[in-house]
Amino acid sequence: MPIATSSVRRAVSRPKPSSAAPVKPGVFPDAKHDHGACVKSALQRAEDICTAKDVRLTQIRRQVFELVWQSHNPVGAYDVLEGLRDGQRKAQPPTVYRALDFLMEHGLIHRIESLNAYIGCAVPGDEHAGQFLICRDCGVAAELLDKRIDDAIGKGAKAAGFSIERPTVELEGTCAHCRRIKRGHKHRD
Amino acid sequence: MPIATSSVRRAVSRPKPSSAAPVKPGVFPDAKHDHGACVKSALQRAEDICTAKDVRLTQIRRQVFELVWQSHNPVGAYDVLEGLRDGQRKAQPPTVYRALDFLMEHGLIHRIESLNAYIGCAVPGDEHAGQFLICRDCGVAAELLDKRIDDAIGKGAKAAGFSIERPTVELEGTCAHCRRIKRGHKHRD
DNA sequence: GGACAAATGTTATATTGTAACGTCACCTGA
DNA sequence: TCAGGTGACGTTACAATATAACATTTGTCC
Ligand SMILES: [Zn+2]
Ligand SMILES: [Zn+2]
Ligand SMILES: [Zn+2]
Ligand SMILES: [Zn+2]
Numbered sequence: 001m002p003i004a005t006s007s008v009r010r011a012v013s014r015p016k017p018s019s020a021a022p023v024k025p026g027v028f029p030d031a032k033h034d035h036g037a038c039v040k041s042a043l044q045r046a047e048d049i050c051t052a053k054d055v056r057l058t059q060i061r062r063q064v065f066e067l068v069w070q071s072h073n074p075v076g077a078y079d080v081l082e083g084l085r086d087g088q089r090k091a092q093p094p095t096v097y098r099a100l101d102f103l104m105e106h107g108l109i110h111r112i113e114s115l116n117a118y119i120g121c122a123v124p125g126d127e128h129a130g131q132f133l134i135c136r137d138c139g140v141a142a143e144l145l146d147k148r149i150d151d152a153i154g155k156g157a158k159a160a161g162f163s164i165e166r167p168t169v170e171l172e173g174t175c176a177h178c179r180r181i182k183r184g185h186k187h188r189d
Numbered sequence: 190m191p192i193a194t195s196s197v198r199r200a201v202s203r204p205k206p207s208s209a210a211p212v213k214p215g216v217f218p219d220a221k222h223d224h225g226a227c228v229k230s231a232l233q234r235a236e237d238i239c240t241a242k243d244v245r246l247t248q249i250r251r252q253v254f255e256l257v258w259q260s261h262n263p264v265g266a267y268d269v270l271e272g273l274r275d276g277q278r279k280a281q282p283p284t285v286y287r288a289l290d291f292l293m294e295h296g297l298i299h300r301i302e303s304l305n306a307y308i309g310c311a312v313p314g315d316e317h318a319g320q321f322l323i324c325r326d327c328g329v330a331a332e333l334l335d336k337r338i339d340d341a342i343g344k345g346a347k348a349a350g351f352s353i354e355r356p357t358v359e360l361e362g363t364c365a366h367c368r369r370i371k372r373g374h375k376h377r378d
Numbered sequence: 379g380g381a382c383a384a385a386t387g388t389t390a391t392a393t394t395g396t397a398a399c400g401t402c403a404c405c406t407g408a
Numbered sequence: 409t410c411a412g413g414t415g416a417c418g419t420t421a422c423a424a425t426a427t428a429a430c431a432t433t434t435g436t437c438c
Contacts, residue, residue, distance in 0.1 A: 152341035161365030176350030
């Protein structure tokens with residue numbers, strides 16, 4: 001069999017060196033974006049960050065990281081556990097929770113409190129607590145870094161004499177894509 | 190035998206202003222405020238609202254409501270369950286969760302996602318999702334209704350084409366009172 | 379290699395939340 | 409008056425999420 005895959009142009013070659021930023025904050029990922037590129041880029045950044053901080057992205061931690069990044073939907077700890085078990089290991093809950101704790105501690109993933117679930121950080125390496133837009137139809141979550149929101153929250157807290165240390169902003173609703181679909185069903189496009 | 194035992198239903202009257210408002214949104218309750226007044230006023234408003242909406246604030250629901258209002262700290266469902274059991278009953282989890290669901294559905298309490306806990310609403314009777322300031326030292330939570338925050342969040346979501354249906358804003362940190370105490374310990378007042 | 383700490387394994391259990399079905403009281407309409 | 413429906417609650421069992429405690433392995437430094 002010829003190696004040539006006829007109509008595929010350059011598709012077999014590497015999808016551009018990691019510099020491409022496939023996931024941007026504040027943007028809902030397109031339904032058919034190159035998610036492999038998301039994962040690859042996220043992994044590269046995670047490795048860089050761990051190297052810079054001189055902490056170890058071990059095999060398990062990397063696997064958990066990849067499982068969290070398996071989609072743009074927040075994923076539960078026990079789903080991650082399932083994923084780990086699909087491999088050779090027979091992991092237990094503490095294994096997963098320890099890896100998740102490590103990844104959160106170093107800003108590589110976030111926890112979505114309203115879902116008891118975890119999602120890859122779109123902007124790792126910088127101390128922040130994003131705001132999350134979570135679509136109740138497709139389940140996708142997009143991370144915002146909106147200065148206006150941070151400012152407004154900061155002012156509100158200050159007025160009450162309150163000092164914020166860990167903000168949680170999770171906005172459940174519907175993304176533009178899912179609303180288009182629903183409208184389509186109602187009046188035929 | 191009387192057929193109608195003074196039905197609670199069908200009593201459509203307007204929610205009375207019920208005056209005294211011991212808990213205000215945006216304010217951390219003082220350490221030694223008259224909390225009995227908080228509870229009394231909250232209960233009165235709850236009753237007015239249920240009457241106006243023609244739904245029943247049954248014995249159990251009222252008890253759960255009072256247990257949630259036992260302090261200004263969010264309280265877990267199983268703590269409420271304990272409280273119910275201290276009485277005569279031997280309640281089970283579904284009893285508590287049903288009551289909590291009812292109270293949330295009618296805007297009388299809120300759920301704090303980041304704590305898996307529940308707290309009385311400071312401004313019931315009007316559709317809203319407050320913002321919560323939660324002190325990690327004393328555990329007290331204060332509800333804000335900050336229009337600037339709502340606006341900023343609305344704009345951020347709109348820019349992403351996202352339609353918010355259920356916002357969650359929970360700000361963990363330290364209240365002014367607890368910070369004063371801590372400063373006092375450091376440099377002797 | 380020996381000492382030490384970090385990472386992981388392992389077992390058991392805690393905490394939070396639901397499904398499913400039964401009972402009972404009350405209302406409604408024939 | 410009573411059949412049938414509905415809403416609230418009781419009861420049992422279980423699902424889903426998370427952690428405590430201790431044993432063992434792995435990596436690192438000297
Ligand atoms: Zn992607
Ligand atoms: Zn982030
Ligand atoms: Zn009070
Ligand atoms: Zn409220």
